[in-house]
Amino acid sequence: MVRKTEKANPESSGTGTEFAASIRKKQFRFSDWFAEKVIKTIAFLSITIVALIFVFVFRETLPLFKINQEQSTAVANGEVPAGDLVPETYSPGEPEIPEELKPETYGVEPVDLYVPDVESNMQDTDDQYAGSESMPVEGRAVSTLLSRDWLPVSDNPRYGLLPLFLGTLKVTLIALLFAAPIAILAALYTALFAPRKLREFIKPAVELLAGIPSVVIGFFALMVLASFFQDLFGYSSRLNGFVGGFAMALAAIPVIYTLTEDALSAVPKTYLEASLGLGASLRQTAFKVILPAATPGIFAAILLGIGRVFGETMIALMATGNAALISLNPFDSVRTLSATIGAEMAEVVFGDTHYSVLFLIGSLLFIFTFILNALAEFYFRNRLIRRFQGK
Amino acid sequence: MNRTTKDTLMKSLTGVSVLLILFVIVSILTITFIGGWRYLTWEFITEFPKEGMTKGGIFPAIVGTALMTLIMTVAAVPFGAITAVYLAEYASEKSILAKTIRFAVKTLAVVPSIIFGLFGLGFFIKFVGLHLDNFLYGGELHWGQPNILWASLTMALLTLPIVIVSVEESIRTVPYETREGSLALGATKWQTIRKVVLPGSITGILTGTILAISRGAGEVAPILFTGAAYYLADTPHALSDQFMSLGYHIYIMSTQSTNVDDTLPIQFATTLVLLLLTFSLSMVAVVLRYRIRKKSASQ
Numbered sequence: 001m002v003r004k005t006e007k008a009n010p011e012s013s014g015t016g017t018e019f020a021a022s023i024r025k026k027q028f029r030f031s032d033w034f035a036e037k038v039i040k041t042i043a044f045l046s047i048t049i050v051a052l053i054f055v056f057v058f059r060e061t062l063p064l065f066k067i068n069q070e071q072s073t074a075v076a077n078g079e080v081p082a083g084d085l086v087p088e089t090y091s092p093g094e095p096e097i098p099e100e101l102k103p104e105t106y107g108v109e110p111v112d113l114y115v116p117d118v119e120s121n122m123q124d125t126d127d128q129y130a131g132s133e134s135m136p137v138e139g140r141a142v143s144t145l146l147s148r149d150w151l152p153v154s155d156n157p158r159y160g161l162l163p164l165f166l167g168t169l170k171v172t173l174i175a176l177l178f179a180a181p182i183a184i185l186a187a188l189y190t191a192l193f194a195p196r197k198l199r200e201f202i203k204p205a206v207e208l209l210a211g212i213p214s215v216v217i218g219f220f221a222l223m224v225l226a227s228f229f230q231d232l233f234g235y236s237s238r239l240n241g242f243v244g245g246f247a248m249a250l251a252a253i254p255v256i257y258t259l260t261e262d263a264l265s266a267v268p269k270t271y272l273e274a275s276l277g278l279g280a281s282l283r284q285t286a287f288k289v290i291l292p293a294a295t296p297g298i299f300a301a302i303l304l305g306i307g308r309v310f311g312e313t314m315i316a317l318m319a320t321g322n323a324a325l326i327s328l329n330p331f332d333s334v335r336t337l338s339a340t341i342g343a344e345m346a347e348v349v350f351g352d353t354h355y356s357v358l359f360l361i362g363s364l365l366f367i368f369t370f371i372l373n374a375l376a377e378f379y380f381r382n383r384l385i386r387r388f389q390g391k
Numbered sequence: 392m393n394r395t396t397k398d399t400l401m402k403s404l405t406g407v408s409v410l411l412i413l414f415v416i417v418s419i420l421t422i423t424f425i426g427g428w429r430y431l432t433w434e435f436i437t438e439f440p441k442e443g444m445t446k447g448g449i450f451p452a453i454v455g456t457a458l459m460t461l462i463m464t465v466a467a468v469p470f471g472a473i474t475a476v477y478l479a480e481y482a483s484e485k486s487i488l489a490k491t492i493r494f495a496v497k498t499l500a501v502v503p504s505i506i507f508g509l510f511g512l513g514f515f516i517k518f519v520g521l522h523l524d525n526f527l528y529g530g531e532l533h534w535g536q537p538n539i540l541w542a543s544l545t546m547a548l549l550t551l552p553i554v555i556v557s558v559e560e561s562i563r564t565v566p567y568e569t570r571e572g573s574l575a576l577g578a579t580k581w582q583t584i585r586k587v588v589l590p591g592s593i594t595g596i597l598t599g600t601i602l603a604i605s606r607g608a609g610e611v612a613p614i615l616f617t618g619a620a621y622y623l624a625d626t627p628h629a630l631s632d633q634f635m636s637l638g639y640h641i642y643i644m645s646t647q648s649t650n651v652d653d654t655l656p657i658q659f660a661t662t663l664v665l666l667l668l669t670f671s672l673s674m675v676a677v678v679l680r681y682r683i684r685k686k687s688a689s690q
Binding site for chain 2: 031032035038039040042043046047050053056057060181182183185186193200202204206207208209211212213216217224257281282283287307311313314317318338341342345346350358359362365369370372373374377
């Protein structure tokens with residue numbers, strides 16, 4: 001009889017643990033005690049790893065801030081005019097291209113031809129800086145983080161993160177526009193409309209998409225999608241934000257699909273039955289009852305989808321064209337944050353400013369995905385649970 | 392528009408989304424197959440690259456990937472399985488430690504793979520490696536540079552959450568009665584876990600291992616600067632050697648090489664090899680996991 005009551009409540013492992021605990025009280029066994037300690041220590045490793053990632057990715061960015069401090073002490077001593085530290089001073093010499101003309105220029109000329117032009121512009125401004133600046137090149141790195149140029153290997157290196165952020169944002173948005181509707185609709189079909197037999201086929205099949213390595217998706221985008229979309233839309237640069245975004249959608253779809261499907265299946269059956277019982281059709285139930293009930297879970301799914309796209313490296317490296325431009329045209333080449341790390345880390349000198357800046361980008365990516373995950377986990381998941389428990 | 396047409400419309404719209412996803416999977420498979428199967432011969436698999444990688448095979452890349460995943464598995468599976476045992480058997484649901492571990496595992500699962508690469512560089516190579524060198528070789532560079540050990544360990548961190556999740560899932564399918572039976576016969580908790588629970592969840596451990604291998608074989612970002620090499624004349628002989636990897640080979644050949652068009656068949660064939668490898672592995676894992684879930688649903 002006792003067993004039956006326990007069986008009815010298999011979720012709470014407490015009963016078993018207590019049972020085991022009551023046995024353990026009777027006699028102390030060293031092997032058991034030792035095994036538990038070892039297991040606990042090893043389990044603790046996951047926390048340690050996350051902490052270590054935090055520490056060691058940040059550690060390599062420290063030189064940047066050190067230089068910054070030395071600089072500010074130098075300023076305090078009156079050695080360097082304070083005005084030189086303001087980022088704005090670096091760009092006044094740069095010839096401004098009128099905003100509305102920019103997309104057209106990129107549209108007519110292939111990007112490859114345009115890039116040397118940009119370089120020569122930069123060269124001019126570099127000379128101007130060389131004349132007006134007396135500070136060592138290293139010391140200026142931090143203050144160029146907010147500038148508009150990502151030129152880490154020029155004579156006057158500038159590490160403006162703005163084009164990289166913009167590029168990442170653009171690609172993420174494009175990827176999400178494709179991935180979210182398709183994944184959510186597909187999850188709706190799987191959870192509600194599909195016959196039982198078909199459902200057991202669809203779920204593993206979509207999970208197989210997650211099993212395709214991102215380098216293969218990148219290769220597919222590079223070889224097939226790029227040419228296909230170029231024929232379709234007739235834009236000039238073959239690899240661009242749109243192709244990259246579309247390819248990343250393929251990586252994000254399984255993430256969003258699986259989590260959305262979980263959220264939809266978690267909606268209590270009584271909701272469905274009540275709605276159908278009141279005479280609503282399956283479609284009305286799906287969109288007016290089940291979908292709203294599962295909203296927090298779907299938000300969490302989308303957040304994790306964003307995290308997946310945001311940090312995707314290989315697809316970005318292979319399919320986005322990797323030019324750090326500031327433009328809002330989806331058919332321009334973009335360079336994402338993660339692709340920048342992937343492409344440039346192999347060539348930097350260790351301990352260099354450039355090296356530290358790449359680690360800084362890594363830290364930003366890490367913090368961002370960490371926050372996304374925490375939000376999805378604590379805020380949305382908790383809301384979902386509370387809603388279904390009627391609290 | 393009346394209600395029934397709306398209903399059919401919605402149903403077909405959602406159905407079309409599923410078809411689109413399936414279509415993408417099938418087209419990736421077909422296009423890679425069409426592009427690469429002609430070149431995929433026995434020689435291609437067993438020969439070294441020749442004439443500046445424009446001819447020959449991908450033998451070192453296959454061996455490199457295999458060795459790397461092997462070391463990765465040895466590192467990730469025991470730690471992952473033990474963490475799963477802790478979460479499923481020892482930790483109570485309410486303990487803060489267990490909650491933190493769960494959150495840490497979930498964080499590890501969503502951290503971008505390139506961050507693991509940075510961590511491998513900053514921790515394994517620049518911290519552990521250089522300190523080992525200072526300690527053992529008096530500063531002579533030996534471990535403080537990219538090699539297959541650091542790459543595999545980096546990859547092991549990436550695949551750890553995959554192992555943990557699938558092992559825990561399957562441990563929970565071991566029926567309560569079996570455990571109680573074992574405890575009632577006088578076995579201790581550790582004996583029960585070792586002799587009853589773990590053998591009962593062997594499918595889950597297998598699934599986790601296969602999924603981890605499939606993921607590890609395909610990931611490139613974590614090994615970009617922790618050990619993968621563009622071209623090596625030999626396969627790795629020691630843990631401190633660099634290695635060639637299938638994924639990295641595809642990336643380099645399709646973006647960095649000077650004659651991308653000439654080597655197109657090689658690229659497609661390499662992609663086909665990698666795809667067949669990871670795809671068949673995840674297919675097996677999906678089937679195994681499906682069986683575990685069915686078992687847990689039937690309880």
